[in-house]
Amino acid sequence: MYTPIIDDCHEPVVELEHISFSYREQQVISDLSFTVKERDFVGIIGSNGAGKSTLMRMIVGLLPAGSGQIKLFGQPIRRFKDWERIGYVPQKNSFNPLFPATVREVVLSGLYNNKNLFKRVSKSHQQKCDDALEVMGIQDIAGKRIGQLSGGQQQRAFLARAMINRPDLLILDEPTVGIDAETQADFFELITHMHEHHHMTFLMVSHDMGMVESYLGKNPKQQNGKINFYVRHSHEIQNCEERDLQHSLT
Amino acid sequence: MAIDIMLSDFFQRALAGGILIGITAPLIGIFLVLRRLSMIGDTLAHVTIAGVALGFLIEVYPLGAGLVFAVLASFAIEKLRKAYKSYAELSIAIIMSGGVALASLFFTLGMGYNTDVMSYLFGSIYTLDTQDLYVVGAVTLVVAVVVALFFKEFFLLSFEEDAASVNGLPVRILNMLITILTALVISTAIKIVGALLVSALLTIPVAISLLIARSFKSSVILSVVISEIAVIIGLVIAGIWNLAPGATIVLLLIAFLILTMAGKKGFSN
Numbered sequence: 083m084y085t086p087i088i089d090d091c092h093e094p095v096v097e098l099e100h101i102s103f104s105y106r107e108q109q110v111i112s113d114l115s116f117t118v119k120e121r122d123f124v125g126i127i128g129s130n131g132a133g134k135s136t137l138m139r140m141i142v143g144l145l146p147a148g149s150g151q152i153k154l155f156g157q158p159i160r161r162f163k164d165w166e167r168i169g170y171v172p173q174k175n176s177f178n179p180l181f182p183a184t185v186r187e188v189v190l191s192g193l194y195n196n197k198n199l200f201k202r203v204s205k206s207h208q209q210k211c212d213d214a215l216e217v218m219g220i221q222d223i224a225g226k227r228i229g230q231l232s233g234g235q236q237q238r239a240f241l242a243r244a245m246i247n248r249p250d251l252l253i254l255d256e257p258t259v260g261i262d263a264e265t266q267a268d269f270f271e272l273i274t275h276m277h278e279h280h281h282m283t284f285l286m287v288s289h290d291m292g293m294v295e296s297y298l299g300k301n302p303k304q305q306n307g308k309i310n311f312y313v314r315h316s317h318e319i320q321n322c323e324e325r326d327l328q329h330s331l332t
Numbered sequence: 333m334a335i336d337i338m339l340s341d342f343f344q345r346a347l348a349g350g351i352l353i354g355i356t357a358p359l360i361g362i363f364l365v366l367r368r369l370s371m372i373g374d375t376l377a378h379v380t381i382a383g384v385a386l387g388f389l390i391e392v393y394p395l396g397a398g399l400v401f402a403v404l405a406s407f408a409i410e411k412l413r414k415a416y417k418s419y420a421e422l423s424i425a426i427i428m429s430g431g432v433a434l435a436s437l438f439f440t441l442g443m444g445y446n447t448d449v450m451s452y453l454f455g456s457i458y459t460l461d462t463q464d465l466y467v468v469g470a471v472t473l474v475v476a477v478v479v480a481l482f483f484k485e486f487f488l489l490s491f492e493e494d495a496a497s498v499n500g501l502p503v504r505i506l507n508m509l510i511t512i513l514t515a516l517v518i519s520t521a522i523k524i525v526g527a528l529l530v531s532a533l534l535t536i537p538v539a540i541s542l543l544i545a546r547s548f549k550s551s552v553i554l555s556v557v558i559s560e561i562a563v564i565i566g567l568v569i570a571g572i573w574n575l576a577p578g579a580t581i582v583l584l585l586i587a588f589l590i591l592t593m594a595g596k597k598g599f600s601n
Contacts, residue, residue, distance in 0.1 A: 142498045165500030177492045181366060182542055182551040191488045196500035200481060227546055243495075 091322035092119040094156060095251050095283045096141055101150035103136055110136055114150070114306040120250065121316030123277045123284040125294040132308035134287045135173075138255050141285070142170055155250070166195050169244030171237070171254040179229035185239045186224040189214055192243035214242040218272075234265035241272070252276075254286040258293075266290065270297070277314075337571045346457040346577065347567055349465055352472040353524045353533065354563040356517045358541075358555035359479050361534030363510050365542075366490040372409065372511070373531035375424045376518045379405035379431035381527045383519070384452045385438035394452070395467055395523060402515035405431065410511055455526030455578030457567070464523055471516045478513060482506065487548055525578035533559065536585040540592050558588060 096118040103111040110133035118124050128134040139145040140152060143159055152159045155167060169192070190203060190211045215221040218238040223231060228239060237257055244252055254273070258266040270293045277284050288294055294312050302310035337343055364370055383401025387394030405427050412423030439449060451459060460468075479486065488496045489506050497503050521530050537559035538551070545551035566581030 142494075144494055144497055163500065165498065168498065170495060170498040172492065172494060176494060178366065178368075180542070181491055182545050182548050183487075183491055184547040187487070187548050188491070191484070191491065191495070192499075194484045194488045194496070194499060194501065196502070199485065199501070203484065225546070 091326060092121060092316045094118070095120050095122070095154070096285065097151075097153040097156075098141075099151045099153070101137075101140065101147050101152065103133065103140065103145075103148040105133075105136070109307075111148075111306060111309070114309075116304060116306075116311060118251075118283060118285060119316055120283050121277075121281060123274075123298060123314040124286070125298045125312040126285070126287045126309060127289070127291060127294055127302070127312060128307075128309040129289075134309050135255060137309065138253065138285075138287050142168065142253060163196065166197060166247040167250045169247065169249035169252045171240045171244045171252070171257050173256045173259060177228070181229060183228050184225055185220060185228055185231070185242075186211060186215070188228050188239055189224075189242045189246060192246035195247075210246050214246040217245065218242040232265070233261040234269065237261065237269055238272075241269075249282065251283045251285065254284070254288075256287050256289060258288070258290060266293065283316075338568070342458050342460075343567075343571055345460045345462070345465055347564070349460045349468050350457060350524055350563040350567050350577075350581075351560060352468045353517075353521045354560040355556055356472050356475045357521055357530075357533040358537040358559045359475060359552065360510070360514050360517045361538045362541075362552055362555055363486055363490050364514060365535055365538045370531060370535050371421065371424050371428075372514060373518055373534040375409065375428040375431065376402045376405055376515050377522055377527040377530040378428050378435065380515075380519045380522055381449070381452055382431050382434035382438060384522075385435050385442070385449050388449060389438050389442040393463070395464060395519065398452070398522070399467075399516065399519040401431075402519040403512055406511040406515040407508075410508060451526075452522050453527050454576065455522065455524055455529065457524045457577045460523060468520045468523075471520045475513050475517060478509060482509065486510065491548075525581060529578050529582045532582040532585060536582070536589055537562070540585075540589050543592050543596055558585075562588060 094117050096116075098114055098116045101111055101114040102109065110131075114137075126134045126137065136145065140147050141154075143162070154162045155164065190207065192214075193203075193207050193210065212221065215224050218241055220235060220238050220242060223235060228236060231239065241257075252273075257273075258269055261269065270290075273284065273286070274297050276282060286294075298312035298314045301312075303313045304311040361370075361373070364372055380398035380402045383398035384394040386392075386401070387397030390397075409423045409427050412426060416422045435449075485496065485501055485506055488499065488501065489503065489510075493503060496506070517534070518530055521533055525533050537555040540558050541551040541554035545554050562581050562585045566584045567577055569575065569584070570577040570580040
C-alpha cells in the first residue's frame with residue numbers, strides 16, 4: 083500500500099476520490115483514490131483496455147465518472163471553469179490529417195476557451211502563439227498544413243497548443259504513439275526538461291515503460307486493476323521553501 | 333435578347349438570391365464536410381420538402397413551413413445521434429426516409445399542387461419573389477453573424493471536438509447552433525437549386541477549396557469565392573441558353589472540381 087510522504091506546501095491539482103467505472107458491465111476502474119499534487123509528474127501505465135484512457139477522459143471532463151468524485155485544483159469537476167489552467171495533448175490520431183489547418187491555426191486554438199468566447203484573436207494572442215512556436219522550435223513550419231508534418235512535428239505542434247496558456251497542469255494522452263523511437267526520446271527529453279525547469283504538473287498516459295521508468299523509477303506508487311501509477315513527486319525536485327519563494331515571485 | 337433577360341426583375345431577384353445562398357451554403361458546408369456530416373444536407377433538404385408540401389396543403393408560406401420542419405429535424409438528428417452514438421449515420425438515414433415519407437404523404441393528400449412542389453425538388457430560382465428574397469437575406473445575415481461570432485470555436489469543434497470540450501467550450505450548444513444554421517441554409521437554398529441538388533452547393537465548393545487551400549481561413553474564403561463564381565456564371569449561362577439554373581450551377585461546380593483535380597495532378601507531376 084502506498085503511503086504518501088507528508089508534503090504540506092504543494093496544493094492538490096487532481097484529486098480522484100473513490101472513482102469507479104464500468105464499461106458494458108465490465109468493471110474497468112474500481113474504487114480508485116489518487117491525488118496529483120502541483121509539480122508532480124505522474125505516469126499512468128497499463129496494457130490496452132486497462133482503462134487508462136478512460137481515466138484520462140474522466141479527468142478532463144470528457145466522460146462522467148461512474149461513481150466517486152473528481153476535483154481539479156480543489157474544485158469538483160462539474161463546477162470547474164478554469165480550463166485554461168489545463169493543457170491537453172491528445173493521441174496522435176485524434177484529428178483528421180486532411181484537415182486544412184496550419185500549425186499556427188492549431189496552436190492558436192489552445193486559446194479558444196470558455197473565457198475567450200466572443201473575443202477576437204488579438205495581437206497579444208498572436209504573440210503568445212509565436213512564443214509557444216519558438217519554445218517548441220517549430221516557428222519555421224508555422225505556415226504548413228498540420229497533416230503534412232511528421233508525427234514528431236505534429237506532437238510538438240500539439241504541445242505548443244497545450245503550452246500557449248502556460249498551464250499549471252499538462253495532460254498527455256499517449257503522446258508518442260506511432261512516432262519513431264528517436265523522436266520519442268527527443269519528445270520525452272523535452273517534457274522532462276519542462277517538468278524540471280517550469281512550475282508545472284504533468285499527467286501522462288503512456289505505453290512506453292522504458293521512458294517512464296527512466297524518469298519516474300521502476301516501482302509504481304499505486305496500482306488499480308491493470309493501471310499502474312508511477313510518480314516523481316514535487317518534493318523530489320523542489321522543497322517547500324523553494325516552492326514558496328517561487329510563488330511569491332509569481 | 334440575353335441582355336433583356338438579365339435586366340428583367342425576375343433575373344435580378346434570382347441573381348440576388350443566388351449570390352446570398354452562394355455565401356451561406358459553403359460557409360456552413362465547410363463545417364459539415366470537415367466533420368464528415370455532408371449527408372446532413374441531403375437529409376434536411378428532404379425534410380424541408382415535407383414542410384413545403386404541408387405549407388401548400390394548409391396554405392401557409394411554404395418556405396416558412398419548410399424552415400420549421402428543417403429546424404425540428406435538426407433537433408431530432410442531434411437527439412438520435414446521441415441515442416446511437418457509434419452509428420452517427422443511422423440518425424441521418426432515419427430522418428431522411430421520414431422526410432421523404434411525410435413529403436409523399438402530403439403530396440398525395442393535396443393532389444393538384446404538384447408542379448409547385450416540383451419547383452422545390454429541382455429548384456426554381458426564377459420564381460423567387462420579394463418575400464423569398466427577404467427570407468434569404470435574413471438567413472444570410474443570421475448565418476454570417478453567427479459564423480463570424482463563433483468562427484474560432486467552430487474551427488476547434490470541427491478540428492478536434494475533444495479539445496474544444498477540454499477548453500471548456502459549450503460543445504453541445506455549438507453543435508446545435510451549426511445544425512440549426514444548416515437547417516436555415518438548406519431550407520432557403522432549395523428554392524435556388526432544389527432539394528435534390530442542395531448538398532452540391534454545400535459540399536462541392538468546399539471539396540475544391542480543400543484541394544488548394546493551405547489554411548482553414550483560406551479554405552473558407554476560397555469556397556465562398558468558388559461558389560459565387562459558379563452561381564453567377566451558372567445563372568448567366570442558364571439565362572442565355574434557357575437551361576435549368578440549379579442544374580447548370582451544380583454541373584459548373586463539378587466541372588470546376590474536375591479541372592482543379594486535373595490541374596493539381598498536372599502540377600504535382
